[in-house]
Amino acid sequence: MMSLGSTWQRLRQNRTVMICGGLLFGVVVVACIGPLVSPNDYLQTDFDNLLSPPTVTDMQVFGTDDLGRDLFVRSMLGVRVTIVIAVVASAVSLVIGVIYGAVAGFVGGRVDAVMMRFVDTLYALPFIFFVILLMVAFERNFLLIFVAIGAINWLDMARIVRGQTLSLREREFVAAARVTGVSAPRIIFRHIAPNLMGVVIVYVTLTIPQAILVESFLSFLGLGIQEPQTSLGALVNAGVNQMEGAPWMLLIPAALLASILFCCNFLGDAMRDVFDARHTA
Amino acid sequence: MSLLQVDGLTIRYGDNEVVRDLSFAIEAGESVGVVGESGSGKSQMALAVLGLLPGNAVTNGSVLLNGTEVLNASEKTLNGLRARHMALVFQDPMQALNPFVRIGAQLRVILTTHNLASGREADARVLDMLQRVGLPDPERQFRAYPHQLSGGMRQRAMIASALIAAPELLIADEPTTALDVTVQAQILELLEEIRRDTTLLLITHDLGIIAGHCERMLVLEQGRLVESGTTIDIFASPQHEHTAALIDAAPRLDRGDVLSAVAGNEVLQLCNVSVSYDERNGDSLQAVRNLSLSVSAGETVAVVGESGSGKTSLVRAALGLVPLQSGRVLFCGEELGGLVQSRPIAMRRDLQLVFQDPAGSLNPQMRVASIVDEPLLVHERGLSSEERQKQVAAMLDRVGLDASYRARFPHELSGGQAQRVAIARALILKPKVLVCDEAVAALDGSVRKEILALLGDAQKDGGLAIVFITHDLAVVRAISHRVLVMYMGRLVELADCASLYSRAQHPYTKALLDAVPTPDPAAAGGTVSLSGEVPSILSPPSGCAFHPRCRFAKDICRAELPLPRIVNGSIVACHRAEEISL
Amino acid sequence: MLRYTVLRVLGAIPTLLLVIVLAFLMVHAAPGGPFDDERVLPPEIEANIAKKYHLDEPLHRQFLRYLGGVVQGDLGPSYSYRDHTVSELIGGALPLSLHLGALAMLLSLIVGVTAGTAAALRKNTVLDRTVMALAMTGISIPVFVVAPVLVLVLAVYLQWLPAGWSGNAGGARYLLPVVSLALPQIAYIARLTRASMIDVLASDFIRTARAQGLGTIAIVRYHALKPAMLPVLSYMGPAVAAILTGSVVVEEIFGIPGLGQLFVRGALNRDYTLVLGIVIFYATLIILLNLLVDILYAVIDPRVRQR
Numbered sequence A: 001m002m003s004l005g006s007t008w009q010r011l012r013q014n015r016t017v018m019i020c021g022g023l024l025f026g027v028v029v030v031a032c033i034g035p036l037v038s039p040n041d042y043l044q045t046d047f048d049n050l051l052s053p054p055t056v057t058d059m060q061v062f063g064t065d066d067l068g069r070d071l072f073v074r075s076m077l078g079v080r081v082t083i084v085i086a087v088v089a090s091a092v093s094l095v096i097g098v099i100y101g102a103v104a105g106f107v108g109g110r111v112d113a114v115m116m117r118f119v120d121t122l123y124a125l126p127f128i129f130f131v132i133l134l135m136v137a138f139e140r141n142f143l144l145i146f147v148a149i150g151a152i153n154w155l156d157m158a159r160i161v162r163g164q165t166l167s168l169r170e171r172e173f174v175a176a177a178r179v180t181g182v183s184a185p186r187i188i189f190r191h192i193a194p195n196l197m198g199v200v201i202v203y204v205t206l207t208i209p210q211a212i213l214v215e216s217f218l219s220f221l222g223l224g225i226q227e228p229q230t231s232l233g234a235l236v237n238a239g240v241n242q243m244e245g246a247p248w249m250l251l252i253p254a255a256l257l258a259s260i261l262f263c264c265n266f267l268g269d270a271m272r273d274v275f276d277a278r279h280t281a
Numbered sequence B: 001m002s003l004l005q006v007d008g009l010t011i012r013y014g015d016n017e018v019v020r021d022l023s024f025a026i027e028a029g030e031s032v033g034v035v036g037e038s039g040s041g042k043s044q045m046a047l048a049v050l051g052l053l054p055g056n057a058v059t060n061g062s063v064l065l066n067g068t069e070v071l072n073a074s075e076k077t078l079n080g081l082r083a084r085h086m087a088l089v090f091q092d093p094m095q096a097l098n099p100f101v102r103i104g105a106q107l108r109v110i111l112t113t114h115n116l117a118s119g120r121e122a123d124a125r126v127l128d129m130l131q132r133v134g135l136p137d138p139e140r141q142f143r144a145y146p147h148q149l150s151g152g153m154r155q156r157a158m159i160a161s162a163l164i165a166a167p168e169l170l171i172a173d174e175p176t177t178a179l180d181v182t183v184q185a186q187i188l189e190l191l192e193e194i195r196r197d198t199t200l201l202l203i204t205h206d207l208g209i210i211a212g213h214c215e216r217m218l219v220l221e222q223g224r225l226v227e228s229g230t231t232i233d234i235f236a237s238p239q240h241e242h243t244a245a246l247i248d249a250a251p252r253l254d255r256g257d258v259l260s261a262v263a264g265n266e267v268l269q270l271c272n273v274s275v276s277y278d279e280r281n282g283d284s285l286q287a288v289r290n291l292s293l294s295v296s297a298g299e300t301v302a303v304v305g306e307s308g309s310g311k312t313s314l315v316r317a318a319l320g321l322v323p324l325q326s327g328r329v330l331f332c333g334e335e336l337g338g339l340v341q342s343r344p345i346a347m348r349r350d351l352q353l354v355f356q357d358p359a360g361s362l363n364p365q366m367r368v369a370s371i372v373d374e375p376l377l378v379h380e381r382g383l384s385s386e387e388r389q390k391q392v393a394a395m396l397d398r399v400g401l402d403a404s405y406r407a408r409f410p411h412e413l414s415g416g417q418a419q420r421v422a423i424a425r426a427l428i429l430k431p432k433v434l435v436c437d438e439a440v441a442a443l444d445g446s447v448r449k450e451i452l453a454l455l456g457d458a459q460k461d462g463g464l465a466i467v468f469i470t471h472d473l474a475v476v477r478a479i480s481h482r483v484l485v486m487y488m489g490r491l492v493e494l495a496d497c498a499s500l501y502s503r504a505q506h507p508y509t510k511a512l513l514d515a516v517p518t519p520d521p522a523a524a525g526g527t528v529s530l531s532g533e534v535p536s537i538l539s540p541p542s543g544c545a546f547h548p549r550c551r552f553a554k555d556i557c558r559a560e561l562p563l564p565r566i567v568n569g570s571i572v573a574c575h576r577a578e579e580i581s582l
Numbered sequence C: 001m002l003r004y005t006v007l008r009v010l011g012a013i014p015t016l017l018l019v020i021v022l023a024f025l026m027v028h029a030a031p032g033g034p035f036d037d038e039r040v041l042p043p044e045i046e047a048n049i050a051k052k053y054h055l056d057e058p059l060h061r062q063f064l065r066y067l068g069g070v071v072q073g074d075l076g077p078s079y080s081y082r083d084h085t086v087s088e089l090i091g092g093a094l095p096l097s098l099h100l101g102a103l104a105m106l107l108s109l110i111v112g113v114t115a116g117t118a119a120a121l122r123k124n125t126v127l128d129r130t131v132m133a134l135a136m137t138g139i140s141i142p143v144f145v146v147a148p149v150l151v152l153v154l155a156v157y158l159q160w161l162p163a164g165w166s167g168n169a170g171g172a173r174y175l176l177p178v179v180s181l182a183l184p185q186i187a188y189i190a191r192l193t194r195a196s197m198i199d200v201l202a203s204d205f206i207r208t209a210r211a212q213g214l215g216t217i218a219i220v221r222y223h224a225l226k227p228a229m230l231p232v233l234s235y236m237g238p239a240v241a242a243i244l245t246g247s248v249v250v251e252e253i254f255g256i257p258g259l260g261q262l263f264v265r266g267a268l269n270r271d272y273t274l275v276l277g278i279v280i281f282y283a284t285l286i287i288l289l290n291l292l293v294d295i296l297y298a299v300i301d302p303r304v305r306q307r
C-alpha cells in the first residue's frame, strides 16, 4: 500500500481519470452556467414554436419540446437535478454505510454477526420495487427519493467497509499499537481510517452512477421528479412519446444521460485500478 | 548429450535482470541442488525451463531439454515436453492444487490429455501413483478434494501429479518450505526415493536440504551463478565468498556454543494458562491448555513447536491480545488481568512485541519516524517534539538505520529494514519483556543473523527478557537460554538450552531435533523418526496427545494425560521419560 | 450437503416474512391509509369500502388476515380492477413476462459468458479492448434508453422490425424487447466473467495445469470454468432483479401486457393491493432464486459444502 499523497499523484497520471473527470466537470459547469446565460426559461411555453428542431437562433441549440419549452435549458436543469440527487444519495449511503460497516467491523463478534445478518437479509430484497411501493404509498417527494436511493446503496458500502475494517483490525500494526497503549480513538483515526480511505473513495465513485440510474428510472416511470421540474429520466420519457416526430427530444437527453453514466463508470473503474495496483505494489 | 543444457540464460523484466547469463548442464540420473537467497532467481530459472514465465518476461540464451530448445518454444512443443519429459513441484500445495477438482480427476486429466491412458486404465494408474507417493488409503484420496487433505498429504498428491507421466526431469521448487519440519523430513525421504530413477533439480534456500539430498549444487546470487560443483567439495571449501557466507549463516544444531542459564528476577509469569477460540459452528478450539512458564530478566526463552501448536496464542494471551480462558499472567509479581485495553497504561510500556511479517506490522500510511515515535507520544507526554525526534533518531541509529530512512514509508523498505523499524518501535520505551513471534522466519539467512545479533545486543545493555517464538529449533540454539517445546497446545518439554540440545528427554523433542537437516554433507541429519502429522486440534487424541505418532506409546499413554514433572533437571510431560532412551 | 440445504431453506423464511411485513407496513403506514385519495367519497361508500377491505380492523389483525391469504396464494382484491383478485391479475400477466425474462436471461448468459471468457483469454488484445469498451457502453445505457433508441432506429427508420407488440405476431416481435432487456445484463456478465476468469487464470493451480502440459481448452474446461463461474452465479439474483426492473419499462415502451405493465399501471393508479401483491410476488421470486443460487454454489464449491 502507498500513502494517500502518492495515490493522488497516480490518479493525476491516469489518463482515463483525468479525461472522464474533466468531461464530467465540464458538463456540470455547463449545467450550472448554461441556464443563466441562455435567454430562455425552462417554464416558458411557446405555442408558436412547438417541437422545433435544434437551431442556433435564440440559442435553442437543442430545439424545443411539445410545449415549445427550450430543451437546452430543460436538459441542463435535468442534468443538475440528476447529479444533485445522485451526489446527495451517494452521500447518504456513504454516511450510513461507513458508520454501519465500521462499527460492525470494529466491534466484531456477535454484534458483527447480527448486524451483517441484517444486511444479508436486506440484500436479498428487490429494493427498487420497494422504492416504487414507497413512492406509491407516500406522496412523491424529493426527500423520499434521496432516502430511497441511499437506502439501496448503503448495503454494499457497509459490507465493503466492514470487511476492510475487520481485516485491518486484525493486522499486526494495529495489534502493536494496542499493546503499546495507543488509545482506541487514535487507533481508529490514525491506523484504521487512513487505510480505509482508498476503498471508500473508489466505492463512492461507483455508487454515483448507480444512484443516477435509480433516479432516472423512477423519473422515467413518472414516479420521481414531477413536472414542471425535470430530470434526465423524465426528459427521456417525454422524448419517447414524441420520438417519431421529434427524435431530438429523445436522443439529446438520452445521450446526455448515457455519457454521464459512461464517464462515471469509467472513472470508477480507473480509480479501482489505481487503488488495486497500490495493493499489489 | 546432457538431459538439460542451459546456456547464457538471461531473464529480464523491463530494466530488471532477474537471471543473468546462467549456464549449467544436468546429466540424466543426477540430483542437483540450487541454492540462493530470496530473489536470487531460483524460481524464475525453473519457470523458464518449463516455459511458464509470464508474458512480460524477456529471455535470452538457450535451454535445451534432450536437445530440444524450450526457450520461446511454441505452446505445442512445450506441451509435448511438459509432464512427459519434465515436471515441476511447487512450493505451496494448497495453492498449486485446484480446490474445485478432486485429486483423482486432477491426475487423471494429465494422462488423458497426453493420451497415455484412458478410462479404467487411467484410474488404475492414478491410484497406483497415489500409492507410490505414500498416500494412505489411496482410494479415498482419489475422491478427496485438496482441502480435505493435510499439508503433507497435499504435497504428496502434488508430487504424484508431477510423476504420473514418468518425466525424466523433476524440478522441485522449495517443495517443503510450507511444511512443518517433521513433515518436511517425510517429504524429503520421498524425494530421496524418487531420485533413484528420476533426475532431480531441487531448489531451496535451506543448505541442510541440499547437503542431504544432492550430489551437485549450484549457488545463485542476484541472478548469477557464483559457484557450482559437487556438494561435498563446496561445503568443504567454498570458493566464492557468497557461498561461504551462506554456509556460515546456516544455523546448525551440532555446532557452536549455547548460552548457559541466567539467574535474574522473574519478570513474566504465566500460570496454568489456557486459551480457547469459539469456532463459527459453535465448537470451541483449545489452542493452549494449562501451560505454565516464567521468564527472568536478561533471559531469552525460545518457544518451539509446529504450526498450530499454540505458540502465538500463548504469547498473545500473555499480552492481552486474546482473552485468557483460565490461568493467570503476572508481571513482576503483579497480576495482569484481562485484555490489553483494560490494563493500566503504565504497564503496557514494559511488554512489547515484534511480528513475523515485517511489512504487515507497520502501518502503510505512516512514515518510519512517526511509527517509531508513536509509543513515545503515548507514554512520554512530557517530552517536547525535538526531544522525541532526538530519541527516535538515536533509536533508528541503534537498529542500523541512518537518517535517510526516517521519511520513508514501509513499502520503501526491504524485509530486513522493516523488521529493524519494528524492533526500534518495540525497544524505544525500554521495555522489560520483548516478545518476538517468528520474527526472523520471513528473512534470509544473512539478514536473519543480523537481526538476531541486534536482539542479542539489546539484551546485553539491560535486563531485557525475550520470548522468542519459532518453529525452527536450529535458529534459536545460539540465542536462547531456555527452550519450551509445545505440542497441540501443551507443554512437552521445558529445559535449559544445553541439556535440551544435547539430551532431549521427550520423544517429540527428539523427533523435532532429528528432523532438522544439517547443512553438512558429512554429518547425518534430517532423518525421519516421526510418522504421520499433527492431528486436528478440534479432536485431540486421548491421554498423551502425541501417542498416535510416538513409537514408545503404551496403554497408559492412551489412557492418561502425562503431567509435566521434573526429570533430570528438565520439565517433561511424558509417562515414560525415565525408561526410554532416545 | 443436506444439512446445508435445509439450513438455507430455513434461513429464507424470515426474509420472506420480513418482505411481507415491510411491504404491508409501507402501504398501511402511509398517511391516511391506502384508500385516502384526492377524490372525496360519500361517507357511506367510504365505510363500505373500509368494511370490504377490512380497514376498520386494527392493523395487526389486518396483517394477520393478509398473511393468511398470502400463504394460500390469495393476495386480496384489486382496487382498480374491481372484478379481479390480485392473484388472478398476476396469473394472467405472468406467462408473457416469464417468457420474455427467461429469453433475456438466457441470451445474457450465453453472450456474456462467451464474450467475457474470450476477452480474458485474449487479455489486452484488440478483441479484449473492444469487448470491454462495448460492455462499458452497455452498462452505461439504461434499459429505458436502449429500448426506445432501438425502436427508433430499427423499427421507425429502418423498418426492419415491428415497433410494438399488438398487431404483430411471431418471433420477430420478441426480438427488440428481449434484446433491450438483455443488453445491460450481457455487459455486466461479460465484465464479471472476464474479471473472474482473469483472476482464476492467474492462480497458482492454473500454472500447475500448464506445467502439466494441458492446452488452453483443457485448462478452461477442467480447471478454470467452475471457479470462474462462481461470481457469475452469485450475480444471478441481482440479474433477475435487474431484468424484472427492466421489464417494467420495456413492457411499458413496447405495450406488452405483462406483469411489468400491470405493475406500472397499478403504481400510477395507486392501486395499493395490486402493487403490494406484485412486490411480494417479485420478492418471493428473487428470494427463492437466491436460495437456489446458494445451493448451486455449494454444489460447485466443495469448500462451502462442508460448512
Ligand SMILES: Nc1ncnc2c1ncn2[C@@H]1O[C@H](COP(=O)(O)OP(=O)(O)O)[C@@H](O)[C@H]1O
Pocket: B277, B278, B285, B286, B287, B305, B306, B307, B308, B309, B310, B311, B312, B313, B314, B537
Ligand atoms: N483467531 C483465531 N480464531 C480461531 N482459531 C485460531 C485463532 N488463532 C489461532 N487459532 C487456532 O489455534 C491453534 C493454535 O494456533 P497458534 O497459536 O497460532 O499456533 P502457532 O503459533 O504455534 O502456529 C491453531 O489450530 C489455530 O488455527
Ligand code: SF4
Pocket: B506, B507, B508, B544, B545, B546, B547, B550, B551, B552, B553, B554, B557, B562, B573, B574, B575, B576, B577
Ligand atoms: S507419554 Fe507415552 S506417548 Fe506420550 S510421549 Fe511419552 S511415551 Fe510417547
Ligand SMILES: [Mg+2]
Pocket: B311, B312, B438
Ligand atoms: Mg504462530
